[in-house]
Every structure is written in structure tokens, then in C-alpha cells.
Amino acid sequence: MVRLSDLHPVEAEHLLKRAKDMPAIGPGDWVDPPSVKEATVAIVSTAGLHRRIDPPFTIGSLDYRIIPGDTQFDDLVLSHISANFDRSAFGQDPNIIFPIDRLRELVSAGEIGGVARWHYSFMGAMPDPSQFEKTGEEIGRLMAQDGVDVAFLVPI
Amino acid sequence: MSEAVVPPRALWVPFPLGRPLGAVNDPDFQKNVLRRALGLLDTAVEPTIEDYVIETPDDGVSENWVCPVNLSSATSDSLGERLLAEVAMLRPWAIETRHQRGRTLFGVTGAGEDQVDDVARALATIAESGDVISEPLVDGISWTFEMPLLLRHMADDLRTFYHEAVAAQPGESAPNHDALNQWIFSETVLGETLLLVADGLTRASNVPMAQLVRGLLIPEGYYKGGSAFPEEVNLAIDP
Secondary structure, eight states: OOOGGGSOHHHHHHHHHHHHHSOOOOOOOOOOOOOGGGOEEEEEEOBOEEETTSOOOOTTOOOOEEEETTOOGGGEEEOOOOSSSOTHHHHHOGGGTOOHHHHHHHHHTTSSSEEOSEEEEOBOOOSOGGGGHHHHHHHHHHHHHTTOOEEEEEOO | OHHHHOOSEEEEOOOOTTOTTSSTTOHHHHHHHHHHHHHHHHHOSSOEEEEOOOOOOOOSEESSOOOOSOOOOOTTSOHHHHHHHHHHHHHHHHHHHHHHHTOOOOOTTSOOTTOHHHHHHHHHHHHHHOOOSSOOOOTTOOOSSOTTHHHHHHHHHHHHHHHHHHHHSOOSSEEOHHHHHHHHHHHOHHHHHHHHHHHHHHHOTTOHHHHHHHHHHSOTTOBTTBOOSOSSOOTTOOO
16 A cells, blocks of 8 residues: 655655554464355455445444445445545545455456455554454454455555 | 554555555456455465555546636635635536536535535634634534544545545646645645634644544645644544
8 A cells, every 4th residue: 555655754754653653463363265266255445434324433433334235336435534545536436445346347257256245344544453353353253154255455 | 554464465555545446447457456466365375465566557647737727716705705715616516526426425524415515614614713622503414523523524525525626627637645635735715724723723732632633634744844643643532
């Protein structure tokens, strides 16, 4: 995600400090998934993405919103707290952060097995990702029940 | 940051923030990014961070963009009058973008799609009064955030309106993130309004949340040439 040299110097310095202060989490258990051609994929976004009917995210949100696979793009908005990323791209083409159409095209082409029924969204900008452990385990369990083989994490 | 988390499989991409799949309206480019990321499922045998070295094609995004709509207004008018006049000049183009896309991102604050003026008027009143704590009362709007965090999302709703307006206007290129920020904070009444609100948040020094919201309101580098965040950023502050 982005070269530091492409950011405003103040933002680059801020992110470098954040990265330095971020506590190490370490690798999780290694899991061998099925072949990509047979795998069902779910999107997990940290863009603060949600439907209009959902409560917006707030500062430090650790909960999640579900995005059903048949959600229409005109029903999706962003309530991410950061002023430091470009929302205009999402306005132009929602697939730029939520590539649901692209996944469907890969299914049609036989390149992946399927697209999940449910996708998940979080608020990013969390200095300590370990805060998400409990919710992460919960949606991992839910995705497994839904037949998901691969969580495709898309940061903003 | 990925190195600290040690994800099982990660693809580092060189694209700007807000564009993780790289190029808008370019399905082939986006699918190639997806193929490379998902391909790690078949190749990685241990935690792996792979670099994606393919740049996005030149899609007309420019850091040297100039807004073709003349936004100058009478300087003798009040801030609120000038902001509403600016919104009015952009409205035809914002409507056009909404028409083309069939959607808008405006309204996260709880405002309806046709309540841009109401949000602008409320934000200008806050900027002029310096009261960044009292919730603005607007007929027909039930705000989805409490003050002062609401200010950050009022700013976002109005910036969305501006971004959607310039997405439709004539011109040879589209602005990138920096060009949009330069335009907003150097040339628009909205930018002037946001900086006044930021000053109000600075003065509300007895409210810790206010200092944090200032950092969420103004992009890095655009508050007096530096960061609008306080020295210590605590995202766990109870709003």
C-alpha cells in the first residue's frame, strides 16, 4: 500500500512512527487452502465500508458490518475516520476497494471456485491490530460455516 | 505494518491510499492484481510478503490539475454566504455526476442527498461561532454522530460533494489526492471553513476528543503546514 515517498512528508513521518510503535503479532497457524480454482473467496475490507442502513463506524470501532454479496453499489458508503486517503476513487469505481465484480468475473472464467455470500468490513487506522483478535476469530468462524476458503483482506 | 502483523500471504502494492486495486474502471488491471494476490495461495509455503511491481497506467490522474469552475465570490459576504455560493456554483456538476453514476457517497452524517446546503450552512455557523461542542440543530437531519466527531463527517460529506462535482466538470485530467487537497485548502471557501473549525477545535483544549478530531478533519500537511493531530494520538478516547 503506497510508497512513503508518494505521501505528503508529514503523513509519511506519521505512518513510519505508527509502524515502529505497532506491536508485533507474529504468524498465526499455517493453513493450506484448497487450490485457488476451487476456493470460495470472501472480501474483508478495512475501509470503513458499509450499507446506508448500517450504523456508521466511529473512532476505535472494533466491530464489523456485513456486506451481502448482492449489495448494490449505490447502497454502499464509507465512514472511515481518516482524512488521508482518496475517497474519490471509490466514488468512480467501487471495485477499486471492494472488487466484488472482479471476483465474479474470475469465477465465470473458472479461475476461482466461488464468491462468498457474505463479506465483512471493519474500520482501519487501528494502531494495535491485536485489538481485532476476538472479532477476527468470530468472523473466521462465521466464514468457515459459510463455506469460505479464503479471506481476501483489502486495506485502504 | 504488514511485517509486524506477519500475514500468511500478502501482496504489497505501490498504489495510492484509497486505491488498493490500482486503477479505476480498469477490470483487467484489477483482475491481474487479484490473480497475483490469490496466486500466493498456490505458491507460498511460509508467511510471504510479495511486491507487486506493476504501476498503474496513466489514467488521466494529475497532481497539476486546475479546477475549471470559477469559484470566486464577493469577499464582503459572510463565510456562510460565500460557502453557500460556492456550493451553488458546483451543484450542476455534482448533479451530473450523481446522474451518471446513479449514486452518491454524500450523506454519512445522516443528511439527505438534497441537504447539502443545510450541512454547509451548519458547518459555516460552527466555524464562525467557534462552538465545536454543541450539536447543530437542522430541520430534517438526525445526525449519525455526536459532536465533535460529527464535524469530521460533515467535512467528509461536503468534500464528497465537491469531489463529485469536479468528477463531471470539463477538463483534460482528474485530480489526484494531493491536487484535491491543494484545491480544497488553497482555493475554496470550504477549505477556509474547515481551517476555522480546526482552530475552534484547538481552542477547545478541555475536550481531549476535540484535538483528535482536528487531526481527522484536516489531511496531514494541510494544517499550518504540518499535522493537525495532537502529539499523542489515542484512538481509544471515549467519544
